[in-house]
Amino acid sequence: MAExxxxxxxxxxxxxxxxxxxxxxxxxxVVVNVINSNxxxxxxxxxxxxxxxxxxxxxxxLVLPMTFVIVLGxxxxxxxSTVALSAVIMATSFNxxxxxxxxxxxxxxxxxxxxxxxGLILVxxxxxxxxxVTLSTMIVYRGIAYVILEDQASGHFxxxxxxxxxxxxGPLPFILIAFAAxxxxxxxxxxxxxxxxxxxxxxxxxxxxxYSGIKTDSVIVAVFALTGLMAGVTALFLTSRMGSTxxxxxxxxxxxxxxxxxxxxxxxxxxxxxxxxxxxxxxxxGYLTYGLGLVNIKANVLLxxxxxxxxxxxxxxxxxxxxxxxxxxxxxxxxxxxxxxPDAKL
Amino acid sequence: MSADNKPGSAKGRAIRPGEGFxxxxxxxxxxxxxIGFQARNSSFLTLANIQDLLANTAILGILAVGMLVVxxxxxxxxxxxxxxxxxGMTSALTVAALPGISPLLSLVEGMAVGLAVGTVVGLLVARxxxxxxxxxxxxxxxxxxxxxxxxxxxxxxSYQMSDGFLNISRGTILGANNLVVMAVAIFIAxxxxxxxxxxxxxxxxxxSNPEAADVSGIPRRRLVxxxxxIMGVLSGLAxxxxxxxxxxxxxxxxVGYEMSVIAACVLGGASITGGSGKISGLILGTxxxxxxxxxxxxxxVSPFWQQLIQGxxxxxxxxxxxxxKRNNQRSALRKRAI
Numbered sequence: 001m002a003e004x005x006x007x008x009x010x011x012x013x014x015x016x017x018x019x020x021x022x023x024x025x026x027x028x029x030v031v032v033n034v035i036n037s038n039x040x041x042x043x044x045x046x047x048x049x050x051x052x053x054x055x056x057x058x059x060x061x062l063v064l065p066m067t068f069v070i071v072l073g074x075x076x077x078x079x080x081s082t083v084a085l086s087a088v089i090m091a092t093s094f095n096x097x098x099x100x101x102x103x104x105x106x107x108x109x110x111x112x113x114x115x116x117x118x119g120l121i122l123v124x125x126x127x128x129x130x131x132x133v134t135l136s137t138m139i140v141y142r143g144i145a146y147v148i149l150e151d152q153a154s155g156h157f158x159x160x161x162x163x164x165x166x167x168x169x170g171p172l173p174f175i176l177i178a179f180a181a182x183x184x185x186x187x188x189x190x191x192x193x194x195x196x197x198x199x200x201x202x203x204x205x206x207x208x209x210x211y212s213g214i215k216t217d218s219v220i221v222a223v224f225a226l227t228g229l230m231a232g233v234t235a236l237f238l239t240s241r242m243g244s245t246x247x248x249x250x251x252x253x254x255x256x257x258x259x260x261x262x263x264x265x266x267x268x269x270x271x272x273x274x275x276x277x278x279x280x281x282x283x284x285x286g287y288l289t290y291g292l293g294l295v296n297i298k299a300n301v302l303l304x305x306x307x308x309x310x311x312x313x314x315x316x317x318x319x320x321x322x323x324x325x326x327x328x329x330x331x332x333x334x335x336x337x338x339x340x341x342p343d344a345k346l
Numbered sequence: 347m348s349a350d351n352k353p354g355s356a357k358g359r360a361i362r363p364g365e366g367f368x369x370x371x372x373x374x375x376x377x378x379x380x381i382g383f384q385a386r387n388s389s390f391l392t393l394a395n396i397q398d399l400l401a402n403t404a405i406l407g408i409l410a411v412g413m414l415v416v417x418x419x420x421x422x423x424x425x426x427x428x429x430x431x432x433x434g435m436t437s438a439l440t441v442a443a444l445p446g447i448s449p450l451l452s453l454v455e456g457m458a459v460g461l462a463v464g465t466v467v468g469l470l471v472a473r474x475x476x477x478x479x480x481x482x483x484x485x486x487x488x489x490x491x492x493x494x495x496x497x498x499x500x501x502x503x504s505y506q507m508s509d510g511f512l513n514i515s516r517g518t519i520l521g522a523n524n525l526v527v528m529a530v531a532i533f534i535a536x537x538x539x540x541x542x543x544x545x546x547x548x549x550x551x552x553x554s555n556p557e558a559a560d561v562s563g564i565p566r567r568r569l570v571x572x573x574x575x576i577m578g579v580l581s582g583l584a585x586x587x588x589x590x591x592x593x594x595x596x597x598x599x600x601v602g603y604e605m606s607v608i609a610a611c612v613l614g615g616a617s618i619t620g621g622s623g624k625i626s627g628l629i630l631g632t633x634x635x636x637x638x639x640x641x642x643x644x645x646x647v648s649p650f651w652q653q654l655i656q657g658x659x660x661x662x663x664x665x666x667x668x669x670x671k672r673n674n675q676r677s678a679l680r681k682r683a684i
Contacts (some may be wrong), residue, residue, distance in 0.1 A: 002670070053519070125668045130620050131479075135605060136612075136661040143654025150650045251602070255424070255483055268477050299495030300597075307487030314476050314484075 021265035021317065025280040026116075028309070032284055043291055045173070054165060054173045055233030056286035058237040061179065062257045063264075063278045064186040065227040070261050071190070072223055073203045073270025074130035078118060080142035080253035082231035083238065086111035087245040088145040090235065091154035100158050108232040114141055114333020119221035138254070145247040155244025165241030175237055182233070187275040200225065203270030258312050260285060265317065368670060369614055372630040372663070379637060386645035396643070397523060401515075404525035405584050405591070410632050411602075411625070412580035417611050418540070418622025419573045421478035424604050425467060426581040427627045428489035431599040433459040433585030435493050437511075438595035440500035444657025445508040450510055455585035457579045463489055464578015468571035486604075494597040494599040504593035515591035525587055532580070537625040549573060554621025609656075610635045613663050622638045634659070 037044040062079050069076045090107035094100055114137070121133050167174045190196040198219050202209040210216045234253075239245045264281040266273030283304060292302055374409025383390040409426060416423045433456035439448060440455060463485065470481040504512065519527045540546040552559045552566050559566050589595040616623030638656045643649060 010360055121665070125665060127668045127671065132612055132618050132664055133661075135608060136657055136664060138605070139609070139653055139657030141657075141659045142662060143651075147651045147654050150648075152446075183409050238539060243536050254488070258479075259483055259487075262483075268480060298494070298499070300491040303487045303491030303494070307484040307489075307491065310487070311470060311476065311484035315470075315474055318475050 022274070022276050022280060024313075024316070025264065025277060025284065026119060029280060029284050029287075031293065032288050034237060036287065036294070038290065040294040049287075050176065051168075051174060052290045053179075053286065054175045054241065057173075057175045057179050057262050058165070059253055059257060059260075059278075060232050060233050060282045060286075061234045061237065062227075062253065063260050063282055065110065065223070065230045065271060066257050066261050066279050067186070067264070067266055067275055068190060068199055068223045069130075069157070069227055069256070070268055071199050071267050072272060073205045073206070073221065073224075074097055074122070074220070075258065075268070076115075076118065076130065076134045076224065076256040077258075078114070078134040078138040078141055079227060079231045079234075080250040081138045081145070081230055082111050082114040083235045083250040084103055084245075084247055085114060085141045085145045086232045087235035087239045088149045088154070088247055091157075091245045092148055095154055095156065097143075104236060107235055108229060108327075111232030111235060112225055112229045115225045115231065116221065118228070121192070122224065123220055125215045141220060149245075149247045153244045153246045157240070159176060161240050161310065162243065163240070164237050165239075182194055182230075182330075183275070183279055190275050195219070195222075200271055203272070205271075216299075243281050252321030259306065263310055263313050265313075267340060269276070282310060353481050358655075360519040367674075368667060369627050370664070371625075372615075372627065372634065373500055374612070376630065376634055376637065378644070379634075383637075383641055383645055385507040388627060390641060392646055397526070399636060399640050400526045401523040401527075402520035402592075402640045403632060404523070404529035405587050406606065406610055406636060406639075407529040407632040408532050408580055408628070409584050409607045410614070410628055411532050412577035413607045413616070414616055414625070414628050415536070415540070415573045415619060416478070416577045416621050417553075417608075417616045418549050418620060418623050419570050420556070420618075421471060421573065422482065422608065422618065423467065423574065423577050424479065425463065425485040425489055426584075426607060427600040428493065428575065429460050429463045429578060429581040430585040430603065431597065431601075432463065432489050432493045432496070433457075433582035434498050435502065435595045437586045438507065438589045439496065441508055442502050442509045444486055446450060447508070447511075449510045449514045450475055453583060453586050454496040455513065457582040460578040460580070460582015460585065462578070463582070464575040467578065468574030469553075471574060472567040472570040479660065485649075489563050490597075490601075493599075497595070497597050499597060500557065501597075502589075507590075508592065512590055514592060525591065528583075528587070533625060533629060538627060545569065545572070547633040550621055552620075558579070581624070606635065613660055615667065645661045 033044075042048065062083075066076065066079065086107045090103045091112045093106055094103040095130045098106065103203060118130075118134055118137055121131055121137070122128065125133075165175060169177060176310060190199065197208065198214045201212070202216055202219060234250070235245075237249060241251070260281040261273075262268060263284070264273070264277030264279070266278060272297060289302055289303065292305075366533045380391065390393055409430075413423060413426070421448045436459050437456045443450060452658055467482055467485050470476045470485070471478050515523070515525055517524045528578050538546075540549065548559070548564045549569055550570075552561070556566055585599075588599060611623065611628060612618065612631070613634055614623070614629070615627035635656070636650065638659060642652050642655065647655070
């Protein structure tokens with residue numbers, strides 16, 4: 001398990017600085033790039049390196065709020081369905097005569113409402129784990145999308161709408177700039193505001209957080225609503241890039257997003273992680289896909305690589321931080337406790 | 347979140363009548379649904395249709411048994427969709443290459459593939475302490491990738507399969523479809539295993555309190571490993587049955603099916619936090635989900651409504667479950683006060 005200390009006197013020093021998870025990610029990132037540039041002479045070209053980001057950044061908007069959700073010790077697997085539902089509602093309302101800016105606003109409102117519903121159910125029925133609640137809303141949201149659009153595709157957006165997914169300002173794709181802005185905002189929110197500290201505190205020990213006066217319910221609702229909002233942003237960029245939308249769009253995004261967050265060193269038992277890790281993970285997986293695509297390595301090899309990377313990273317994290325970890329297992333994380341018996345042998 | 351549901355959802359005796367009530371409620375809902383379906387379409391409650399429905403639900407049921415075992419240990423397995431595809435593809439490729447192979451051998455082959463995957467997952471979870479959701483998420487990708495590589499992206503279609511292989515899912519024993527017979531046998535075996543053997547009871551102990559299980563000398567890691575191995579074998583079996591039933595093996599077979607299986611377990615009353623869940627509830631949950639999957643077209647409900655109805659039923663079921671439990675606790679408290 002990753003370190004779970006939130007105390008003020010976190011040890012500082014060269015050793016702890018260099019033993020951070022992010023350095024390993026940077027190393028992986030460099031290795032990926034070196035391998036890629038050796039594989040294909042077309043890879044190391046600044047223009048295409050920057051330009052290729054719009055192929056994978058739409059999903060990245062979900063990684064940011066998912067980091068909050070996972071630091072909170074929850075999980076949200078309904079995000080991909082929220083993307084589909086809000087995209088479908090945007091497209092149908094536009095084709096029913098709503099002006100495009102209003103349709104885009106409606107997209108964000110719908111997605112935020114989806115997140116809000118998740119959060120409210122979780123808060124009203126505390127006995128239910130987030131996994132189960134979002135599993136059922138995942139089916140419901142995508143179900144609504146199917147009811148609205150059946151098996152049709154909907155598109156015919158105005159030309160300027162494609163700017164979101166394909167446009168660029170100077171040499172930089174617009175989506176990269178938008179993502180950078182969101183990443184900075186979410187980083188500040190998580191690490192520099194009291195809201196972020198509350199999220200960490202709740203992820204470490206929800207009961208203790210409540211007794212120390214944190215309005216835990218509103219934090220949970222806020223985090224899930226934020227996740228919904230970002231799902232709407234993803235829907236905008238994804239729809240813009242694809243030019244049209246279908247009810248089965250973004251299928252499987254939820255697991256890919258969770259994989260990126262975990263690869264970024266955020267522990268699924270909550271209370272630990274930094275925003276930089278998941279952001280690095282986005283670019284590692286993105287460039288891995290891009291580079292291997294250049295040399296015609298099939299997507300299925302990529303699946304194996306990403307899966308192994310995920311398992312190995314957690315394995316290393318366990319071995320590296322698991323030893324000498326003396327803090328007793330917190331009562332809210334039964335799953336960690338499950339992994340922590342001192343010497344039960346297989 | 348889990349901090350709250352521990353003390354609240356007491357798994358002790360006080361909750362027993364509630365669980366019975368839950369299953370009764372589920373049964374009543376199924377009966378009502380049957381009456382409604384029958385009223386809309388009089389061919390719903392015919393023997394042929396019921397047999398059809400059961401045969402279509404059998405694979406879900408077999409998988410749900412494995413998932414229940416994993417969920418009882420407070421785990422989860424997201425890799426089963428991929429395992430189904432790998433086992434199905436492996437057996438289909440073998441049949442395509444050696445048409446004379448006995449169907450029984452195909453089943454064994456699929457189960458062996460599943461066991462191999464399940465063993466690796468169990469090793470990761472039990473020995474290397476990787477959280478089940480992460481380990482199985484990673485394995486899902488790996489196994490799916492291996493399936494695509496093994497098949498070279500191609501399909502195995504029905505003309506490449508021998509009659510014996512296709513008859514695994516078409517044949518009947520005593521008038522019932524093979525799939526149904528297998529599912530019933532697995533339900534009975536799992537019921538006996540979970541309720542009446544020491545290992546089965548220990549699985550519940552591991553799931554409801556791992557530290558206590560360790561302290562009382564239960565080989566926790568070995569049991570967790572066993573749970574994933576069982577899940578693997580059953581998904582391997584389901585893979586062969588799937589390919590035989592749909593007469594085609596593809597790389598993307600059963601993508602996302604793990605969510606349906608988890609939904610069947612949750613509908614059946616298994617708690618994702620571990621330590622609870624019964625076969626009787628699981629059977630009802632599976633049948634309900636099977637009815638929603640298969641019977642809606644019969645009453646002229648557009649297939650596009652299917653997912654929404656299914657999701658709404660699951661959401662309603664889990665929320666009702668909580669409401670019933672709360673009510674029970676309140677009445678238990680009231681009894682104590684007097």
